[in-house]
Amino acid sequence: MVPKADHSSSTIWIPLGQVSLFLGIQITKNKIGYFLDQSHYAQQLLLKSNLAECSTAPTPAIPSKANPENSDPPFSDPKLYHKLAGSLQYLSVTRPDIAFATNRICQHMHAPTEQHFKSLKRLLRYIKGTLHYGLPLTLGNLQLSTYTDADWASDNTDWKSISGFYTFLGDNLVSWTVKKQATVARSSTEAKYRALAAATIEVIWLRRLAKELQIPQHSPTKIYCDNTSAISLANNPVFHARTKHIEIDYHFIRQHIDSSSITVHHVSSGKQIVDVLTKPLPTNLFEQLRHKLTIWPSNAHFAGGS
Template sequence: MDSELQALASNQNWTLTSLRPGKTPIGCKWVYKIKNHSDGSIERYKARLVAKGYSQTEGLDYHDTFSPMAKMITGENQVCRLNKSLYGLKQASRQWFAKLSEAIQAAGYIQSKVDYSLFTCKKGKSFTALLIYVDDILITGDLKFFLGIEVSRSTKGISISQRKYTLDILKYGGSLGARPVCFPMEQNLKLSDAGDLLTKPAKYKRLVGCLIYLTITRPNITYVVHVLSRFMHEPRKPHMEAALCILKYLKTPRQGPFFPAQNNLKLSAYCDSDWAGCPTTRRSTTGYCVFLGNSLISWRTKRQKTVSLSSAETEYRAMAGTCCELSWLRSLLQDLQLSHPEAATLHCDNTAALHLAASPVFHERTRHIEMDYHFTRDKIQEGLTVTKYVASAQQIADVFTKPLGKDAFTSMLRKLEVLDIHSPT
């Protein structure tokens, strides 16, 4: 705590002053945390003084940093007027990032226009990429562990996983000794608002929150976690049982995406949808996965905003969402000094949706669809995307839209290149 106060004082975060009439000081509190090494050993004890920014009121003191601190031992009616931002204030994160961005760009880095947290610098043959994550900085290099993500290298390629984080989740859920299962959700299972309410919903909410972060390296549980997150407000017994089933599936903690060393850099994607799959709202679910060569680099499961009148329409909307992701990735590759002159291939298993994307004459079928969903057609005409039919049995994106049986799920998993490189098989 003394070190924190000394750091704030040396940084001249505040000046002592009297409280002006009509001004209300914002309180403060201490936040304590133990920082650990990747092996779980203690690195250091940390104390942070934060402002109670939740008490700020828009229009009154949201943009005013006068007297943001109180309850300091500074004498009667003495408060601290902030000269610089402090953790906890509603403006703090934006001010911190603005100051950091200014310093990084002054050092010769260029800020990406498609991801403002990415900065790149190229000098001759040297290229450096710098990524901001909250208050951490990731620089390209021989990275092995970052924010719970473990990186394993071999001559064949790179694999990422969240082994320790997965084991922590299993321990929290009491499933370290549970018998493993082959897939995360029973086929054809439809969760709804039926069932007894949980008496202690906090455990379910925390468990699902942990699983959401785990989807960074476990695309195979993305759909199931997406479904469970719909019931965070009122979780019920069937929802908890489904969450515990995921934990049994996670008994292979080193599993994660594999990026082969020998690979081309061509973008391709698979998109799919589950028409009216939500039993509560009858909305459809969109799922897609994007590959750079043979490497899975992006995936998503999302419930569509409106009810679709046909399977062709919901597939067409899924194609539009995937095209947006492909366009963003193309721009991101350019920032990373990787040109992509070829058209990205978009695979879809619905012939009607493919015709809608390629032909502008389906007026009766499409006039009720918002204009932004015709984005796919524009990209095809511009030569940036080319569509291709894929049989439903080969539709990899199925794993992001519905629960599959053991054989189908295992087959899709192999195609996604999600594996455990430490497995003897």
């Protein structure tokens, strides 16, 4: 609605109708909720990169942890690389399935090589094949829940780990993050505990935001992790000397467990949906996890989310 000036009386509000486009995000409504996508933005991105007629790829990244060799020649047009990488970051607003590949591409903005640009084109080819994918928002319960994970020492250039987490509001995916950890973790438990701490920060912020939006969280938010050692550390009131190097994260998580803001639960590795955010995956597994994250094509949403 927008205000219309009326000098003889109070302000009159004129309804604008249903929202259909907001900052490049298309919003479609049907009987089961809303569907958010950026298919028009993605199509423009493919045109800019001269890949509108390219062949498609089944996944955003090749399922390999290997990083390009230092001897790989520099890419001839770094400005193009920067432009496309920045556009991919904005596209991930409704496409968390490309967040990991986009993050890895953006780590090389300072000195992109030919191999880095090939990885970028691979991601664009995946987008070409999933042009109309996006996120549904449907009616349901309004309880927050979070899944967190880390891929330990996954970058063989600096041996740092990748953290990732997703947060759902009921069945709706509302928040996600993929980020390289700032320092090298000395064990998988340490890497996953740091990811757990980062997810806890996000959860506390979302709980406060939900309260402001009149969606109070009356029970602790469940955070799911697949590392039993990290869970034991979070729930154990006795601090172990061998983990003093992560003492700040430990006390932060313990504080919010004790205040009943969060609880930490185990999820089996086979049900760990955050793998999409922390590592490249083979096609079958990637497609399964993408579906669990409710990243669907628009026709599936309008058919009821098959």
